[in-house]
Amino acid sequence: MHISIDNNGISLVDAPPGRLRADPDANQSHPRESYVYAHLDQDGNIFYIGKGAGRRAWSDDRHPLWHRYVERRTGGKYEVKVLIEGLSADEAERLESQWLAQEVATLVNWINMARRSDYGAIDQFRRLRNANRALAQLARELEKDAPAQAAEKYAAAIAAIAEYAFIKFELDLVGDLIDDENAEFGFSGDLAILERYTMVLVKLGRAPEAKAAIKDYIAKYKRDQSRSSFEKMYARVEKALRKA
Structure with missing residues (x-):
């Protein structure tokens, strides 16, 4: 058993140590306050992680690499998933960084401190x-x-x-x-x-x-x-x- 932190507080879950999991109760259409979100391809693979407020998760104002991936590899179809909501701006920034590091190998995020380079x-x-x-x-x-x-x-x-x-x-x-x-x-x-x-x-x-x-x-x-x-x-x- 391991500790999980979400909008409902702290709980024990069956998950690998330190691995982040999406809050199953996060509002998927009108997230509260600041939040962290993901874009998933048609196979359910996360290819983008972001943070924001309001309708930011649904915006297509993105880096050219995001557009290339969406246009060339998903046929323009992808899912928006709110991972966790109800955060302060600082909390959203911290959790976004953790998600970026966790999913780094499959992400198109250009601005990512965890991005791997030779x-x-x-x-x-x-x-x-x-x-x-x-x-x-x-x-x-x-x-x-x-x-x-x-x-x-x-x-x-x-x-x-x-x-x-x-x-x-x-x-x-x-x-x-x-x-x-x-x-x-x-x-x-x-x-x-x-x-x-x-x-x-x-x-x-x-x-x-x-x-x-x-x-x-x-x-x-x-x-x-x-x-x-x-x-x-x-x-x-x-x-x-x-x-x-």
Whole structure:
């Protein structure tokens, strides 16, 4: 027997130590005061935990990962379940954190202190990215007096983006959903490096090389193509080609 705390007070229940259980008497349509709630898929699996008051549990004002899961994996159908009600705001926040930790492997919650990440992969990503950006900074310092050398270093920096752009460091369901996004929209690279590289090539009168570099880059990092800075860079190179 173990202790359970719900709206009716403290009781003894048959449950694993420390495992939270939903209050069976919680009002499922008009929860009182602050409350903690879950979203469940059609198989009854919890995929989102939240806290709120009023009609928050039924709102679709959510993170893009929530929308991706609901649209792609539940067909837009899910159940709202009030786990416990009648709480103060502080109590709801505390219990939400406990539920988030308990169900972490199957949740889409982006804001979750218990969300599991591969910290070794994160460190590797940051180390490689920072080293590459240092190389790009060195190239920038050469732009004025040695633009050809700057172009060589920028080219090397662009090649090195692949060493860190594809590193995966989010785990569990969040990681799976990010993989889905990357498969659909492509990866992001380090667009600022390409911008400087193409600027230098244009100044050197090598606009065709700049256009080829853009084509090669987007083949790997398709998501960057939707950025406004990409459109400006592309227009600048096209203008240089027309003048050539």
